[in-house]
Amino acid sequence: MEAHERGFFTEENSVEVVTDRNRNAKDERLKQVMEVITRKLHEAVKEIEPTQEEWFQAVMFLTKTGHLCNEWRQEFILLSDVLGVSMLVDAINNRKPSGASESTVLGPFHVADAPELPMGSNICLDQKGEDMVIHGRILDTEGKPVANAVLDVWQANDEGFYDVQQKGIQPDFNLRGVFRTGPDGGYWFRAVKPKYYPIPDDGTVGKMLTALGRHPYRPAHLHFILKADGFETLTTHIFDPDDPYINSDAVFGVKESLLAEFDKVDDAKRAAELEFAGPFWEVEYDFVLARTKGARG
Amino acid sequence: MEAHERGFFTEENSVEVVTDRNRNAKDERLKQVMEVITRKLHEAVKEIEPTQEEWFQAVMFLTKTGHLCNEWRQEFILLSDVLGVSMLVDAINNRKPSGASESTVLGPFHVADAPELPMGSNICLDQKGEDMVIHGRILDTEGKPVANAVLDVWQANDEGFYDVQQKGIQPDFNLRGVFRTGPDGGYWFRAVKPKYYPIPDDGTVGKMLTALGRHPYRPAHLHFILKADGFETLTTHIFDPDDPYINSDAVFGVKESLLAEFDKVDDAKRAAELEFAGPFWEVEYDFVLARTKGARG
Structure with missing residues (x-):
């Protein structure tokens, strides 16, 4: 098998490898949504070229945003x-x-x-x-x-x-x-x-x-x-x-x-x-x- | 002033209106990152055309993911x-x-x-x-x-x-x-x-x-x-x-x-x-x- 057929990830084939992994999703709408999210997310990462520190800042931003959400407050809706x-x-x-x-x-x-x-x-x-x-x-x-x-x-x-x-x-x-x-x-x-x-x-x-x-x-x-x-x-x-x-x-x-x-x-x-x-x-x-x-x- | 100059949002001009709002960001890197995130996020939404219910499911997915994060567990890194x-x-x-x-x-x-x-x-x-x-x-x-x-x-x-x-x-x-x-x-x-x-x-x-x-x-x-x-x-x-x-x-x-x-x-x-x-x-x-x-x- 070639590397990409084996699901091995590279910077170039990243969208195809991740999307192919979702091929067995039973819900066609979920599969379609994940295809778009994966493609646009990888496009964004490739254009931004975040450092590891910037990536971690993004992780922490999302984490803190989640921690602010409770019965009374929805910080992710505010973000949206x-x-x-x-x-x-x-x-x-x-x-x-x-x-x-x-x-x-x-x-x-x-x-x-x-x-x-x-x-x-x-x-x-x-x-x-x-x-x-x-x-x-x-x-x-x-x-x-x-x-x-x-x-x-x-x-x-x-x-x-x-x-x-x-x-x-x-x-x-x-x-x-x-x-x-x-x-x-x-x-x-x-x-x-x-x-x-x-x-x-x-x-x-x-x-x-x-x-x-x-x-x-x-x-x-x-x-x-x-x-x-x-x-x-x-x-x-x-x-x-x-x-x-x-x-x-x-x-x-x-x-x-x-x-x-x-x-x-x-x-x-x-x-x-x-x-x-x-x-x-x-x-x-x-x-x-x-x-x-x-x-x- | 025309509507778009006034910052009024439409489905067509959504990326330009949101990005223009960030024009006074002092940090040039942040401004650049937000431009890409806004553009790719809006492209994804326009391609997916989520229902209000699907949008809310996404909000709740992110919220629950945030709530799982603590000193020992980082669910957003797993998601990444x-x-x-x-x-x-x-x-x-x-x-x-x-x-x-x-x-x-x-x-x-x-x-x-x-x-x-x-x-x-x-x-x-x-x-x-x-x-x-x-x-x-x-x-x-x-x-x-x-x-x-x-x-x-x-x-x-x-x-x-x-x-x-x-x-x-x-x-x-x-x-x-x-x-x-x-x-x-x-x-x-x-x-x-x-x-x-x-x-x-x-x-x-x-x-x-x-x-x-x-x-x-x-x-x-x-x-x-x-x-x-x-x-x-x-x-x-x-x-x-x-x-x-x-x-x-x-x-x-x-x-x-x-x-x-x-x-x-x-x-x-x-x-x-x-x-x-x-x-x-x-x-x-x-x-x-x-x-x-x-x-x-």
Whole structure:
């Protein structure tokens, strides 16, 4: 037998030898995934030409990243986020037809059991922050309203914290709510203007960002999950275009189409109608849902 | 500004957007490494097109791998080993001039303080296993003997365990020794025939090997580190070519040039000279060291 037939490894044949060793994998998808991972990993190593010390630094980086993961914290997801991998996987899995609203990352702060509220409710339960009213419509790609759509919203407060990060400081379910559209597809609720915030930056990912000259901030945004029968579920944000970090989201979540307008309104009559004490922020944003493939029009 | 100038991420521009974000990294090497990692990682994701579930499985695989790492166990190094990355890094860092002995992986079982012994010593301290004598020369690439070379050898026993894996069962420093060559560059010592053994296979890497239809075994071998002034340090193995796993080393450590001959000798006179009770194994292997670049010839 020739050396390569015997599975003997060289710098030149490394991809073929390792991939051939996986030939008996029963799961074809696993075999395919491992072929790509092996090839791209070896390509990267051959291009980088790491020293033994650099290789060991990489091993220790991954080890420390793993040690930071627990029930409450997922440092490998953060790593995926700041490398653009999470957004890439999101993009690949959410290619939308023309005209439909774009998706972005879910993030770690969604909770499944937020209360369903009547339209117009104020999801700010502690009266902290600048008042804001948000309204718009949920439409299909032909511009028709989607009735019975469920809008699940959550956001950080005026200091950049979610309720689950400040248990005992913020009320439970602060700045969360679930709303259901009527026949007009319209939605509206009251809240406070969200603020930018850092992703957790006291671990390996934070150290990496510092070494790369990057900040850990996400620009101010509201999270949404929109569900309706016959439509693809949409997980997305809307962003404040005037946020100082709008062009440098640490996790690459911003898309042009997700920039809303945050307008300052100084109108005593409208403020009184909304039960706001003074000037407030107004956001109008329409969501467009894509029909499930094969669903009736 | 255009969307891509604002750092807005799309499936198409993902590599450029993420890499541009690292433009202020102070360390040029880090910047270069991150550029390659980002590009190859995104290429892999675009080719694999993972579902969100597959992405999360990958996150959990890395997390569990990290959790298995402790003072005694390095599951990420095992992962690097079974993906051929460790051997690739070894190959890149040990490109040898023609005629010099080839390197292979260090492995986790070297200990720094093994005793220096007189030539001919028997490194088997517990009389278990089949007797073996190993001899040869340490040469330069011109075939001249290297005097004052230090040969550090360690091996598994006849059951495939190193002393450090069986503390209290094997004597300390069993099957380890350090030898120093004289003017003739020759070396010899006595030992036992080593046996194949599995890499630790009760963790994430072991599960992965099973899913890939792979076994966890390394073919029988002896480890060597060879050091001499004016020469590059050589970390290598010699392998038993008749081992059942010689063509499928779990960590891809085998190279054609590292196959020794293990000859069975049935010669009562020689056995008596070597203080062996009966038939024994004989291995002859010459090591060729490469001169340090720039060292005097």
